[in-house]
Amino acid sequence: MEKQTVNVNINGVDCEVLAGQNVLEACRSVGVEIPYFCYHPNLQVAGSCRMCLIYTGMPARDRATGELLKNDDGTVKIAFAPKPSIACGTKVAEGMHIITNSKEVENCRKAVIEFLLLNHPLDCPICDKAGECKLQEYAHKYGNAESRFVENKNVKPKRVEVAGKIIMDSERCIECSRCIRFCREFIGRDIFGFTKRGSKTEISVYPGGDNDSNYLLNVVDGCPVGALTEKAFRFQMRTWFLKATKSICAESSAGVNTRVWSREGKIYRITPRRNQAVNETWMSDSGRYIYRRFEQKNRLSVPRIDSSPCELQYAIDRCMEIMKLGNIAIVANAWQTVEEQFVIAELAKACGAKVHMVSHLGEDDGKLVSADRTPNMRGAFVTGLVKEYPKADLRGLAESVRAGEVKTVLCFREDLNDLGFEPKDFKAANIIYCGALENSTSQIAKICVPMRGEFEKYGMWINRQFRIQRFEKAVEAPKDTISDISFLLTVLRDVSKQSFAMPSISEVRKRMCAEIPALKGCENVGDEGKLIDASAFADIDFPESDAMHYTKKNPQTEASARESETK
Amino acid sequence: MAIVVERKSPTLLERTYLPQIVSGLFITFKNIFKPRVTLQYPDQPPVLPKGYRGAPTLVRDSEGREKCVSCQLCEFVCPSKAIRVTPGEISPDSPYAYIEKAPKEFKIDMSRCIFCGMCEEACPEKAIVLQNEFSINAATRAGLVRNKQALYAAGGVMPDRIKKWKKVKDNSEFGRKH
Numbered sequence: 001m002e003k004q005t006v007n008v009n010i011n012g013v014d015c016e017v018l019a020g021q022n023v024l025e026a027c028r029s030v031g032v033e034i035p036y037f038c039y040h041p042n043l044q045v046a047g048s049c050r051m052c053l054i055y056t057g058m059p060a061r062d063r064a065t066g067e068l069l070k071n072d073d074g075t076v077k078i079a080f081a082p083k084p085s086i087a088c089g090t091k092v093a094e095g096m097h098i099i100t101n102s103k104e105v106e107n108c109r110k111a112v113i114e115f116l117l118l119n120h121p122l123d124c125p126i127c128d129k130a131g132e133c134k135l136q137e138y139a140h141k142y143g144n145a146e147s148r149f150v151e152n153k154n155v156k157p158k159r160v161e162v163a164g165k166i167i168m169d170s171e172r173c174i175e176c177s178r179c180i181r182f183c184r185e186f187i188g189r190d191i192f193g194f195t196k197r198g199s200k201t202e203i204s205v206y207p208g209g210d211n212d213s214n215y216l217l218n219v220v221d222g223c224p225v226g227a228l229t230e231k232a233f234r235f236q237m238r239t240w241f242l243k244a245t246k247s248i249c250a251e252s253s254a255g256v257n258t259r260v261w262s263r264e265g266k267i268y269r270i271t272p273r274r275n276q277a278v279n280e281t282w283m284s285d286s287g288r289y290i291y292r293r294f295e296q297k298n299r300l301s302v303p304r305i306d307s308s309p310c311e312l313q314y315a316i317d318r319c320m321e322i323m324k325l326g327n328i329a330i331v332a333n334a335w336q337t338v339e340e341q342f343v344i345a346e347l348a349k350a351c352g353a354k355v356h357m358v359s360h361l362g363e364d365d366g367k368l369v370s371a372d373r374t375p376n377m378r379g380a381f382v383t384g385l386v387k388e389y390p391k392a393d394l395r396g397l398a399e400s401v402r403a404g405e406v407k408t409v410l411c412f413r414e415d416l417n418d419l420g421f422e423p424k425d426f427k428a429a430n431i432i433y434c435g436a437l438e439n440s441t442s443q444i445a446k447i448c449v450p451m452r453g454e455f456e457k458y459g460m461w462i463n464r465q466f467r468i469q470r471f472e473k474a475v476e477a478p479k480d481t482i483s484d485i486s487f488l489l490t491v492l493r494d495v496s497k498q499s500f501a502m503p504s505i506s507e508v509r510k511r512m513c514a515e516i517p518a519l520k521g522c523e524n525v526g527d528e529g530k531l532i533d534a535s536a537f538a539d540i541d542f543p544e545s546d547a548m549h550y551t552k553k554n555p556q557t558e559a560s561a562r563e564s565e566t567k
Numbered sequence: 568m569a570i571v572v573e574r575k576s577p578t579l580l581e582r583t584y585l586p587q588i589v590s591g592l593f594i595t596f597k598n599i600f601k602p603r604v605t606l607q608y609p610d611q612p613p614v615l616p617k618g619y620r621g622a623p624t625l626v627r628d629s630e631g632r633e634k635c636v637s638c639q640l641c642e643f644v645c646p647s648k649a650i651r652v653t654p655g656e657i658s659p660d661s662p663y664a665y666i667e668k669a670p671k672e673f674k675i676d677m678s679r680c681i682f683c684g685m686c687e688e689a690c691p692e693k694a695i696v697l698q699n700e701f702s703i704n705a706a707t708r709a710g711l712v713r714n715k716q717a718l719y720a721a722g723g724v725m726p727d728r729i730k731k732w733k734k735v736k737d738n739s740e741f742g743r744k745h
Binding site for chain 1: 665
């Protein structure tokens, strides 16, 4: 469907912008920046900061005849509004003239910044927001270098803890009301609110009661200043040292787009990344801390054979020897990338193995934490690893081990002990454990190969909407670990006695996209991801319930309707 | 075509080296009795000019409070990556709790430092100062990495002119509370 557009004139240049947009978005779409604090694309317009003041005007018409008035030189006369208006609260209209760069607009911005800074504590050296603070940026760009304020600043509550995960500093607050609007509109409950009036207005939390929510930390990302800071990240690292990597949240099949912030191989925080069709601008609090799974004490970093450490190459060679004996079962998982699952499917074909998978279910919150707590179960369907939704345990596999039908189990990440295996089954078959984390299976497995975690590799995942999304490698893996893909390719080369020309993930991806019809043209998906054809899986009963940008019945229509909104 | 330059063979006197030794010793003895022109360095300390950039140190204010708030701007600006700050929080029970932030650890690798003074220039608190120490030595490489304690010991006290944090404190006590 063709989108409706209107013609506007921005700073003397005629432009065509989408109809129904506000002036701020329209200007941004043609590359004209308008500063703002309180506006947020996914929240209602409040118009409380007044930073986006601009001048607008419409062609003047004769009141009696309705004809366009002309200037003396024959050009259309523009009747500008006598006072500036806010760009976030003004919709574009056909023929509108917008001025964002005049002396008056500059003065407006300068005055707004001066007012905002009157009672702002100017403690940037100790403020965690410094470096990504809008007030800091705009004060540099539009403000005065010196303060004319000589009185004492207002005193407001500082260092107030909110729900055990946010530190609130009311002195830094510029009363943009983004946090209030977020809680009201997204969480559906009032948590923050303004108290007192005038210059004494302060942001406060509703006293007593339960102010917690699994989405509360989004107000920290939304806060344009340092009034709300994350307790876990407080005073850990300045933001300018951190490297942001585009990633996808591994918490659930919602496929939330994230940024992983790391320095020198250490992850400090995870924040959401805007994808209007998936997570808008939000993510769950529980998803922000999944990097802690890979902390040192749980990390598997030494290859082992029969519980004694060995060289990585030796462990891999032993794996291949055992694999030659046949009667193999592969336990794949849905944290593996689509590329890895594709190679597993090839490997299973080459050695006649059956692929088993386990479902990891949790509670669906109807927003961004879905019932399926794995990021890539759809990938297993697309690559053909599974035909129907897997069960929550591996009793069937354990039975066949006991019956002697399976001699070798190549297990990726899953903890067999929890899934129906008994200690004696570990003697009955050769268990090869490949994973990034230590668990009870890795302790007793015959061979234990350390792999890379979600933050240490790159690849693609398919979320609940059947949207394929790419994630990048955030940190380096410890030495003596091997990436799933190189391990799988090494084994595959050995088992199939073929020299595959698949040295890298991009080669695998190219071949995968050529072989699987649904993934056609997915070699290079953009930041928004790409919806793939899911008609083949329409009758599979997925556990997710209706949620944000996802309907169980028809995941694709809802998702593609939102797609056009993303810029 | 090579040109052969014929060398004069030294005379007998020259071959004894005696005239050279005697004339050299003559210059030596002549200078023994003249006034000294060089600085007798280890015995005599040099007079350092004002604004000399020696070893970077951390300083305290006149109350003995550590000035550094671990903003890590010195770490960011340091061209030789000699500085490493681990930020920390001041506990709410401390008399300086209103400052909120202080370094948990502060390390400067003196073997990396190039004494450029960028850290001093970047510091918003005037907490890091390049002082007069210029002879920095240790038996090991690790010994050249100074920790927070050593940096404060070398820095001493440098009173504040502006007293920014005192203003903040006074304001929070007597200011416009509502």
